[in-house]
Every structure is written in structure tokens, then in C-alpha cells.
Amino acid sequence: MTEVIRAEGLQKRYGATRALDGVDLSVPRGSVLGVLGPNGAGKTTAVRTLATLIKPDAGRAEICGFDVVRDAVQVRAKIGLTGQYASLDEELTGTENLVMIGRLLDFPRAEARSRARELLARFRLTDAAGRAVKTYSGGMRRRLDLAASLVNRPEVVFLDEPTTGLDPRARNEVWDTVRAVVAEGASVLLTTQYLEEADALADRIVVFDHGKVIAAGTADELKAGAGRQTLVVRAKEAHRTEQLTAIVAQLTGEVPDVVAETGLVSAPVADSGVLASLIRALDGASLGVTELALRMPSLDEVFLTLTGHSAEQSARAEEKITEGSLA
Ligand SMILES: Nc1ncnc2c1ncn2[C@@H]1O[C@H](COP(=O)(O)OP(=O)(O)OP(=O)(O)O)[C@@H](O)[C@H]1O
Ligand SMILES: [Mg+2]
Secondary structure: OOEEEEEEEEEEEEOOEEEEEEEEEEEEOOOEEEEEOOOOOOHHHHHHHHOOOOOOOEEEEEEOOEEOOOOHHHHHHHEEEEOOOOOOOOOOEHHHHHHHHHHHOOOOHHHHHHHHHHHHHHOOOHHHOOOEHHHOOHHHHHHHHHHHOOOOOOOEEEEEOOOOOOOHHHHHHHHHHHHHHHHOOOEEEEEEOOHHHHHHHOOEEEEEEOOEEEEEEOHHHHHHHOOOEEEEEEEOOHHHHHHHHHHHHHHHOOOOEEEOOOOEEEEEEOOOOHHHHHHHHHHHOOOOEEEEEEEOOOHHHHHHHHHOOOOOOHHHHHHHHHHHHHO
């Protein structure tokens, strides 16, 4: 079995809302699929459907060859799930939380304890293992939550926004643990609002909007597909920035962006042939540059192109969409 997650035509409605509107997914064993999308796009609904927590209205999905509706019991034995909202008992210690999960999974007490110890060590929580979870920082909670989803040695791990609200350092720690999970051979489906997170962790990315997959590919494929690159250039002599800007404007037909403090001039370009023309023009004007590059669009720019709004704006956009659909 090379595919650990396979979904075809998944649909789920809540009243008039099509939370999933015909979603197809395919995740090869040992890989990380990043699911991106604005608020309300259907990411959590997809995760909950694949994790057997809700039933689809139509379509089908398999985890390691088991149907998520018909074979839900077998599916649950294969998966680990970390929800968008942490599911730990605040009053219990780190060890107690993990041992309790092991016991619920029918592990003998000694095995539940050794598995807890092993996971706490891997997630660098050994020092905090005897403390109540309510004393943990956000990053520690998230790591413990991730550890909790691994007690049963799942083949497929679902992570629904595993780093939302964490500072960059705590986020990096969670990223390292996700990489460790993959190194152990598990496959991961990860939803995220942070596009750099998908860029850093995902082998393939799908973008959801309004319950549909609107784009899919590697980060580089999505960036290349978004088309427009950015030309970035800086004059060696600051007093020639204005002349450089005029040349860039003429070649690209765009109004360049100029950062006054750094002298960095940038403009979107549709055709990479612009670079050769620019070099000829600079040579003709004897205008030296210290920086000259064509930059791929960032995943943020790709997301903006695809969904019509940036990842940060998505919460507000969702409100507007909801208003619009009620009207
Ligand atoms: N139990 C439910 N009852 C009614 N509507 C629901 C329910 N669950 C989800 N929805 C709706 O389905 C749509 C998809 O929601 P979902 O939670 O899957 O989005 P999401 O992509 O995870 O969003 P977020 O980024 O905010 O977590 C939304 O419009 C949401 O309001
Ligand atoms: Mg969600």
C-alpha cells in the first residue's frame, strides 16, 4: 500500500454551508500533505471526516486501505489526531496524561508508562513530566498534545493547525517534532494558516476554498503556477536610484516599488526575458548594480492569487463571504 490517505468526492453540508464540496486527496506513505485555506474553507471538516469523527454525506475515503465509515474501528487504530483545540487534562501531569491515553488504548500499565517516558523524552518534556499541564507554556502543551497523538504508534497523523498561536521559537520546536514523526515512518496531514509552515514541512500542498481543492502541487509548483515573479534590483550609487527606477518602469510597464532607505527597486514581471533586456539597458547606461534578481512569488503571494485574499486577511474575508451568502 503506497497511499495511506485516499479521498474521492467527499461532501459534507451543514444546512446551506457546503463545508466539503467534492474533495479528492491522495497522500503517499511517508509524506507530509499540507492543507492550506482561509477560515471556514473546510480544513477541519476534512480532518474530522478522515479521522472518523464525522461521516461524509457523499464520497468516500480510505486510510491505509480501510474505509473511514465502514471500517472506522480499524481506521482509528491506524491514526493519531491532534485537534485545533488541545485535548489535554489540565490538572494531570504530562506523564499522567500520556499514561492515561495508553491505558485507554489497553496497554498494560508498565507499557503505558514506558511509552509515556519515551515520548516525553522525544518531545523534550522529561523535566516537566511531573508537573500539572496547567503550568506548561503554549509550546509545551502543543508538544505534549502531539505526543498524545502518537501513543498508539499511528501510521497516519492528523495535525490541525499544530502551531497556531505559538511564537516562532516554539513553532520551530513543533516543526522539529513533526519531522521526527515523519522520520519514524508516519505520514502526516497538516492543516495550517502559516504558509511558511507548509513551505517548510509539506511535500505537497493542497489549497482549500469553499470546501473545494482549488490548487495542488509542491510549493515550487504552486509558486511557478502563480506566474508573476518579482524583479529586484539596487543601484551601486544611491543617487542613480531614480534613473534605475525609470529603466525598470520602461522595461516592465509597471510602476516599480522603491524602498527609499535601501534603494531597492522591485517590480512584477510576467516574462523572465526582462532580465536580459535589463542587463543590456544597465550596460548601455553604465549603471552599476549591487543586487539583481528574479524572485519567485512567496507562498503568501500564491495564496493571495488563488483565494483573492492573504492568509492574515482570511478571517475578515470569511465574514464578508458569510454575509454575502446570507444576502
Ligand atoms: N458542526 C458544524 N455545524 C455547522 N456548521 C459547521 C460545523 N462545522 C463546520 N461548519 C461550517 O463549515 C465550514 C467549514 O468549517 P471548517 O471548520 O472545516 O473550516 P476550517 O477550514 O477548518 O476553518 P478554520 O481555518 O477557521 O479552522 C464553515 O463555514 C463552518 O462554519
Ligand atoms: Mg479549522
